[in-house]
Amino acid sequence: MADLFASDTPPAPKGTAPRPLADQLRPQALSEVIGQEQVLGSEAPLGVMLGAGSLSSLIFWGPPGVGKTTIARLLADETDLHFVQISAIFTGVPDLKKVFEAARLRRQNGQGTLLFVDEIHRFNKAQQDSFLPHMEDGTILLVGATTENPSFELNAAVLSRAQVLVLERLSLADLERLTQRAEKQLARALPLDGPAREALLEMADGDGRALLNLIEQVAAWRVEGKLNTEALSKRLMKRAAKYDKGGEEHYNLISALHKSVRGSDPDAALYWMARMLTGGEDPRYLARRIIRMAVEDIGLADPQAQTVCLHAWETYERLGSPEGELALAQAVTYLALAPKSNAGYAAYKAAMQAARKSGSEPPPKHILNAPTKMMKEQGYGAGYAYDHDAEDAFSGQNYFPETMQRGSYYQPVERGFERELKKRLEYFARLRAQRS
Structure with missing residues (x-):
């Protein structure tokens, strides 16, 4: 793919506030979008739909800053649909009624409507249901965007009428291409040496919009020569990693930790544990889950494993943070290297099944x-x-x-x-x- 944002937008008129770099580089065609080849490629879902001239309602699921809004806008351009954008955070039932009525009148005049709903998961069940008749009769073509797992957050009826497309965080290569496009727009290179440039890309954490905001800050500095990583770190704060203690990311990371322990990989297990702790996870939650791993995946293959975990939890309670986390880390390491058996777990489930049957x-x-x-x-x-x-x-x-x-x-x-x-x-x- 080409670039995430276009570069041929005319400069702002005199007397107006300067346009943000992200707005200046906004793509003008789907062919200019960086990344998301798994969605936009010629043999990918959107590529096939557009090639066949038949676009269905869609749900874009992915992290922030990967192009959900941009792609929706460009889809409207590609299909000659009127683009309407709303946010579930700021839109109520009266607003939805106005949107649907306007789309109905537009349809009577021969033009369809692509309704882009940002944060669609924030609508309640009744609000989500209100889309259904207008999707079914063709009044709107719905494109929803969500950062949460649609299977948990969206009604089954909506999901049955829309195809879910997963948009991925941008890779370092994608971010580098975006940086080069920004430098071309700015008509100057960033004052960073190689390692510092890579550190800047990592700070964005796969978010193209966040990267452009960082680039704007760096480009505004008046410096002699090129900054190294240490100088960059002093001037910029690292972007916090995406982690929601009650959401999808929470369950993804605890799953990764548990499966790394089960797979006897202490290094991976420690990494995922560290990811959760740096994201603000409660160490007591980790302590409980670590004991569950000992019971479920090690069991009587190493009866001492449960004792190690209980002592680690007790040590954490006595020491507190941050010293107490070391005991939990040692317990995770022990579990990863312990002999594995789920025989006790399987026996318990089989006995429960027999008890229900008898x-x-x-x-x-x-x-x-x-x-x-x-x-x-x-x-x-x-x-x-x-x-x-x-x-x-x-x-x-x-x-x-x-x-x-x-x-x-x-x-x-x-x-x-x-x-x-x-x-x-x-x-x-x-x-x-x-x-x-």
Whole structure:
């Protein structure tokens, strides 16, 4: 793709405020958009739709500053639709009614409307439902933009009538191309050496609009020669990483941490933990999730793993931040390198399934207590074999309901301490077979 923003816009008239660089470089055609090849390419969804002359309603899902608004505007130009932009933050039901009525009149006069709704996930269910009849009868072609997962935030009815397209954060190569376009527009190079230039791109964190704002600041400096990374860092604050403790990014990062531990990669696990902490995550939440990892993915392959995690949590509570996070980091490292087994987790789920299926089947009478005469007369406790009196302290009796086939839920792995538990399980299975 070419550049994210166009460069042939005429200068602002005298006496007006200077236009922001992002506005000066706004693309004039889809072919000038940087990145998003997975959406805009000739064989990609939008490329195919435009090639066929049939554009459907769309939902753009992606982080800020990747071109959602720009692409929507250019789609309207490509398809000769009237472009209307609203924000769900500032638009109420009366405003929507006016928008729909204007689109209806426009349609009667032979022109369609592309309605771009920014932050569409902020509309409630009733407001989202109000779009449906106008989408169905062709009054509007809806293009929504959201930074949140549409499957969580948008109504199923809206999603069924629109195609979700994922826009990705801009790569360093994309950002470099955008920087070159900005330098051409400014008619001068940025006063940065190579490492400082790369540091500037990293500060943008994949956000093209944020990068152009940073470039404007750097271009305004009066400096001799080129600044290095240290000088740049003193003059610019690093952009905070995108992280919403209650949103999609939160669940993405904890998933990445958990799967890195499960995959026995301590370096990746520590990285994702650090990402969450630098984003402002509560260390106590991490402590709880770390214990869950020990239970779910290590289990009895290393019974000490749970103890390590509990002690790490206790250490954090005693030390507080930031020293206490080190204990949590050590627990994560231990879990990543521990032998893995989900046999206990799988056994528990299998037992729960069997319990739901078997309903209210009573225990066999020989393992029921008989504290009263009547219960003894009913056979409670009759024939119970006290295991400590049996050979090898094992009677081999049946402990499942009498009408139920014996279950086999726990299947230990040949790793860690469960290797020993597997030997014990097989040993008791042989004895049970002999004494049945």
